[in-house]
Amino acid sequence: MFPLRPLKRYQLITDLGVAGVFGLLALFVELPGADPGAFWGVAGQTVGAILVVLSFTAALALRRLQPGSALAVAWVGALLQMGFGRQPSPTDLAIFAVLYATAAYGSKRVFWAGFASGIAGAVIVPFYLVGRGLSAPLTINDWFAVGALLLASGFALMLAWVSGALVRTAMRAAANSRAQRAAEAETIAEQQRVRIARDMHDVVAHSLAVVIAQADGARYAAAADPAAASDALATISSTARSALTDVRLLLTQLRHSQGEGPQPTxxxxxxxxxxxxxxxxxxxxxxxxxxxxxxxxxxxxxxxxxxxxxxxxxxxxxxxxxxxxxxxxxxxxxxxxxxxxxxxxxxxxxxxxxxxxxxxxxxxxxxxxxxxxxxxxxxxxxxxxxxxxxxxx
CATH class of the missing domain: 3.30.565.10 (Histidine kinase-like ATPase, C-terminal domain)
Structure with a gap:
């Protein structure tokens, strides 16, 4: 569903190492936080903590390799966290890294999925935090708290996404610049090859013309075994003339419209x-x-x-x-x-x-x-x- 991005070995090792350290630290933070009076009980809270940590750790490990999968796994972790009624914790920092990665490295669909996820998260977070444990309708103070949390969470989540979008723009600009330089270099090389073709045409044409003249002279001046010498020199002359014609035809195709001129020595x-x-x-x-x-x-x-x-x-x-x-x-x-x-x-x-x-x-x-x-x-x-x-x- 989500293609793997090509990563260098050190990048892959770095991502897995960071995710592993993050997972160990997250377990150290999350496991002691079980609430005996919670609906799920201590065992349920422990299982929930482990599942949340594993989800966010997997999302962190996949953020550059498969940004789309990382976003999906991060949503699973967020839903598990809300389902088990757990409080926000440092483990949630993985969400910011995933949103950054979707904007920086994801495909166009993943890019906009990250944007939508940031907006959705900004809306869900305040209602979840304010609504936990409330049995009565929200008061004016509660709504004020929801608005404040909405602005704060929206700013934090979208800041991570926008940072990734800026990095994405910078990387694309650099790639376009490299492609433009490569195209310019190829154009320059092609122009130079045309100029070289003009020079080489005159060099080769001159050399072959000398060979032809010498072969013709030797054929007429041969004294010993005139027949054999004449046949051999005729073959040399014919071959050289044919080669000269072929070289001129090939180099003319390369030269386009170059002017004639003497070559420096x-x-x-x-x-x-x-x-x-x-x-x-x-x-x-x-x-x-x-x-x-x-x-x-x-x-x-x-x-x-x-x-x-x-x-x-x-x-x-x-x-x-x-x-x-x-x-x-x-x-x-x-x-x-x-x-x-x-x-x-x-x-x-x-x-x-x-x-x-x-x-x-x-x-x-x-x-x-x-x-x-x-x-x-x-x-x-x-x-x-x-x-x-x-x-x-």
């Missing part, structure tokens, strides 16, 4: 550094070891774009214009780091979910099989990336 890094220095960045660049030959075009492009975005973020968000760049070319990988001294703690500069540039840099690193990390470190904001050369890390 390592030779353009110095231009980028000079541009950043002209903008006011105090740039310290160290390349050790240097690139052994010509790295793959995709790696050059990724290094350039990551460097470009990291330096742009340092220019925009740094409170100190000093930036240290470390670039190391190893036989199987390239490692780079950009440190911005005393970077600002703005969310756009320090958090992956808020920083559009960080999402783009991570996409670029992942595309070539590498990894990238960005975040505050000892008073600086550091971007680190490791990109494989000739394989994936």
């Amino acid at each position: 390592l030779g353009d890094l110095e231009v980028l550094f000079e541009r950043m220095r002209a903008a006011g960045v105090v740039l310290e660049v160290r390349v050790d070891p240097v690139a052994p030959g010509e790295p793959p075009a995709a790696i050059q492009l990724a290094v350039y774009r990551i460097m470009q975005e990291a330096l742009t973020n340092a220019l925009r968000h740094g409170v100190d214009r000093r930036v240290r760049v470390q670039l190391g070319w190893f036989p199987d990988r390239v490692e780079l780091s950009i440190r911005n001294a005393r970077a600002t703690a703005s969310p756009a500069a320090t958090t992956p979910t808020g920083g559009h540039g960080i999402i783009g840099m991570r996409e670029r690193a992942h595309l070539v099989g590498g990894r990238l990390a960005a975040g505050p470190e000892y008073g600086e904001f550091v971007v680190r990336a490791t990109l494989p050369i000739g394989g994936r890390t």
Whole structure:
């Protein structure tokens, strides 16, 4: 009837532990209170006390796991308490916790059931308390007492329910905010993938065009075993042309409407550094070891774009214009780091979910099989990336 809410193990253990301690304390309070002159007698009063305590303890244990069931069990406890003619006691505090839980964690039906229960309780409590033991009609003083108790009980019960409703609103607002940030991050990632598709189209298209040209030249220039060499090179050429067509078709679908343009290489890094220095960045660049030959075009492009975005973020968000760049070319990988001294703690500069540039840099690193990390470190904001050369890390 009432679905179980997903709770973490520590939450479930906490709720059961609190309910267990509450039940023991409630028995300690309730059992000595039996009235020998009561209608049910001492034995009946003892049984009633035990049943009331068990009901409220179960309601307290279920309040977050099944708020609807907790509310039903709490009503059973309240009816048992009135049926056995028992006085209000500290055990009734469980009712406030249950009303809070129905408003904070319950479904829409349980939410309004908690509201109705608070109103009903506010009406029942004063008549029960004033009417106990009265055989004559209520006097004016009795009605005044009923009104005062109605206001007091209504305020207490509805305060618990309203507190839960406020917590429910806050949790929903936080969930909506997280969903919105996730949607924005996905949109940004998609936009960045479109930009990456444009870059990769030109890189792959250029590489395959070179392969085709070399294969065609080798086919015409073959001297030894012309027939076999010609057939093999023709196959290479045909396969490369087919792959080029397929890649262009796939990437065109990703690109939508991106303009054509030349892609940056390592030779353009110095231009980028000079541009950043002209903008006011105090740039310290160290390349050790240097690139052994010509790295793959995709790696050059990724290094350039990551460097470009990291330096742009340092220019925009740094409170100190000093930036240290470390670039190391190893036989199987390239490692780079950009440190911005005393970077600002703005969310756009320090958090992956808020920083559009960080999402783009991570996409670029992942595309070539590498990894990238960005975040505050000892008073600086550091971007680190490791990109494989000739394989994936």
